[in-house]
Amino acid sequence: MTMDEPTVLDVLVVAPHPDDAELGMGGAILRFKADGYRVGVLDLTDGEPTPHGSLETRARETAAATKILGLDWRGNLGLANRSLQPTLEARHALAGAFRQLRPRLLFAPYWVDAHPDHVAAAELVEAARFWSKLTKTDLPGAPHYPQRIVSYYCVHLRLVEKPAFVLDISEVWEQKRAAIECYQSQFVTGRPTQPPTFLDQLRDQAAFWGWSIGAAYGEPFASREVVGLASLRDLV
Numbered sequence: 001m002t003m004d005e006p007t008v009l010d011v012l013v014v015a016p017h018p019d020d021a022e023l024g025m026g027g028a029i030l031r032f033k034a035d036g037y038r039v040g041v042l043d044l045t046d047g048e049p050t051p052h053g054s055l056e057t058r059a060r061e062t063a064a065a066t067k068i069l070g071l072d073w074r075g076n077l078g079l080a081n082r083s084l085q086p087t088l089e090a091r092h093a094l095a096g097a098f099r100q101l102r103p104r105l106l107f108a109p110y111w112v113d114a115h116p117d118h119v120a121a122a123e124l125v126e127a128a129r130f131w132s133k134l135t136k137t138d139l140p141g142a143p144h145y146p147q148r149i150v151s152y153y154c155v156h157l158r159l160v161e162k163p164a165f166v167l168d169i170s171e172v173w174e175q176k177r178a179a180i181e182c183y184q185s186q187f188v189t190g191r192p193t194q195p196p197t198f199l200d201q202l203r204d205q206a207a208f209w210g211w212s213i214g215a216a217y218g219e220p221f222a223s224r225e226v227v228g229l230a231s232l233r234d235l236v
């Protein structure tokens with residue numbers, strides 16, 4: 001695992017590849033940071049090879065996006081891109097990271113996807129969350145059970161799902177877009193330049209979810225468990 005010194009976080013976003021966290025919930029991350037939460041992203045793989053990327057390019061793009069998001073921490077678990085599997089070994093490594101980073105909230109990719117790495121990542125997060133609380137194990141750190149898992153959408157299918165909730169990201173949309181644009185090798189190079197471009201479509205989706213809650217831009221989230229409210233104050 002390559003990572004900065006582990007630190008205690010409020011929110012940990014687990015992503016199969018560098019760019020999934022930005023795509024699925026870059027706006028939420030920026031909102032969490034504005035609210036004073038300590039937020040980290042753990043990429044499970046390096047995301048390479050891709051048609052127009054390289055390890056060096058991807059690392060540079062990830063560093064630039066990390067800066068825009070203002071993350072408190074970002075790491076890479078070093079699992080195998082394209083052949084990610086929810087193995088016991090991977091579960092051990094991820095549970096160990098949870099026990100070191102101790103997030104209250106976990107964010108995982110949505111569990112239905114065409115990309116097998118994303119499906120594996122969703123399963124892996126659930127399993128590692130359970131292992132993270134175990135006593136009498138050889139896992140590093142003290143037992144820790146993240147309170148909730150919320151799923152973000154970075155899906156390689158044209159799914160139109162009903163989300164559990166939508167977060168208003170109108171104020172941070174431009175920053176989210178800038179973070180995604182850092183990944184030129186993934187979203188710009190070699191892609192059609194005629195409108196609607198990939199980034200145009202992304203904006204249109206954000207505008208649709210924004211419209212659904214009466215805002216300019218929004219991000220949808222799913223949850224297998226029921227979502228509770230502490231008060232009505234933040235309802236939009």
Ligand SMILES: [Zn+2]
Nearest residue numbers: 016017020118
């Ligand atoms: Zn991905």
